[in-house]
Amino acid sequence: MQSAPNDYSVYRTVVNQLISDKEQLPSLPKITYEVRRALENPNLPLPSLGKLISKDPSLTSLIMKYASSSMQRTKPQNLMDALHILGIKQIERITMAHSVQSLFTIHSVQHKRLYIEAWNRVKIKTAISSYLAQQLNKVTADQALLGSLLSEIGSFAVLSAFKSSSRPPDQSTYVALCREYSKSLGLIMLKRWQLDDIYVDLIRSAGDWTANSGKVFSLSDLNNLSLFHSIKMRGAGQDLPSIMHLSAYKKLLPHQNTLSLNGDLSIVANNIDEILKLADELFE
Secondary structure (H helix, E strand, O other), X not given: OOOOOOHHHHHHHXXXXXXXXXXXXXXXXXXXXXXXXXXXXXXXXXXXXXXXXXXXXXXXXXXXXXXXXXXXXXXXXXXXXXXXXXXXXXXXXHHHHHHHHHOOOOOOHHXXXXXHHHHHHHHHHHHHHHHHHHHHOOOOHHHHHHHHHHOOHXXXXXXXXXXOOOOOOOHHHHHHHHHHHHHHHHHHHHHHXXXXXXXXXXXXXXXXXXXXXXXXXXXXXHHHHHHHHHHHHOOOOOOOOOHHHOHHHHOOOOOOXXXXXXXXXXXXXXXXXXXXXXXXXXXX
């Protein structure tokens, strides 16, 4: 069922209420605060960290998946093996990625439909980002994973505005609301969580194809390349510029920037199956 023309103003009112009452925005899970606090100790023994993480089975599962994924090419036998393989920095980022996945709950059939559509989109984009990070060797794969998820946090926040609504927006209205509000909501949430400025900048530059992030290939460049390809994969890229106009593309080396007949990076177009496999490894 399509929304009536005047519905959009009603939905905008709901989202604006969420922005004005920031306490209603999702908070980080307790385990995330506990892990971040523990990691402030530079002498934290890994067994102590493992004991803390094992309190959350879903976080434990994500760490095991990541350590066992094709990006790592290792086969940990248990959580302690995984912690040794990944190291403290990666554990911190994977814990934050887990937080993003677990922030939002489902409240109705239509709410679930919107969430699944959004999550599938973000899952593929994040897999592209992680794969490109591994292949380009310019940004670490775990930072790419977290950055891709955090850059989309505002889209899920928009959806959370309708958790108590008996009539969530339809897909087209939800997309329009995301275009209007997702960046501002994402920035509010990241600042509340006191995350590094690099992730704040990531939200600001997402979808700005000609954004100047300096001469060195950055996390923002990687995120925009991944966003570009994920949009094309969904068949929604009619308004996209040529990839050659992207600031990120211009920073790639000659052996990295070859294109397929469809105007995608060959490194993506020729490895779609591997990217989809990675999405399943990390998020199923």
